[in-house]
Amino acid sequence: MLDMKKCVGVFFLVWMFVYFYHLVIYSLGDKKHVNDLVDNLAKNPEKFKRKNNIAMVSIGAGGVFSYFCLVYPFVRHRRRNKKTLNDMFMMLNWLFFMAGIYIYFFAEV
Numbered sequence: 001m002l003d004m005k006k007c008v009g010v011f012f013l014v015w016m017f018v019y020f021y022h023l024v025i026y027s028l029g030d031k032k033h034v035n036d037l038v039d040n041l042a043k044n045p046e047k048f049k050r051k052n053n054i055a056m057v058s059i060g061a062g063g064v065f066s067y068f069c070l071v072y073p074f075v076r077h078r079r080r081n082k083k084t085l086n087d088m089f090m091m092l093n094w095l096f097f098m099a100g101i102y103i104y105f106f107a108e109v
Contacts, residue, residue: 005107012099019069019096027062034061040081041068069093 026033034054042048054061068075072090079087 005103008099008102009107012096012103015092015096015099019093022093023062023065026065027060031061034064036081037065037068040079040086041072041075043075043078070097 026037031054035049038048038054039045052064054064069090072094076087076090
């Protein structure tokens with residue numbers, strides 16, 4: 001049986017490609033992706049957009065995606081888009097971050 005560290009490591013390596021693909025899509029893609037994410041999860045979307053002035057020519061929009069991936073379990077109750085696939089995708093992104101933290105602190109080098 002695989003131990004916990006190997007399972008977490010395999011998940012991290014596999015999901016890393018999915019996460020970074022979507023990070024590029026949010027960073028360099030159309031602004032509608034980021035606007036949909038903010039409209040779906042922010043408490044007050046218009047205030048969030050004014051306050052955080054999202055730059056679409058750099059990693060700024062990808063940072064918003066990463067932020068919502070990190071805080072998703074805490075803002076999940078606000079979501080307006082209640083699709084199961086979207087919920088599962090964001091939870092897997094959150095698990096990706098948690099797996100990265102687990103590997104950082106508990107991996108033996």
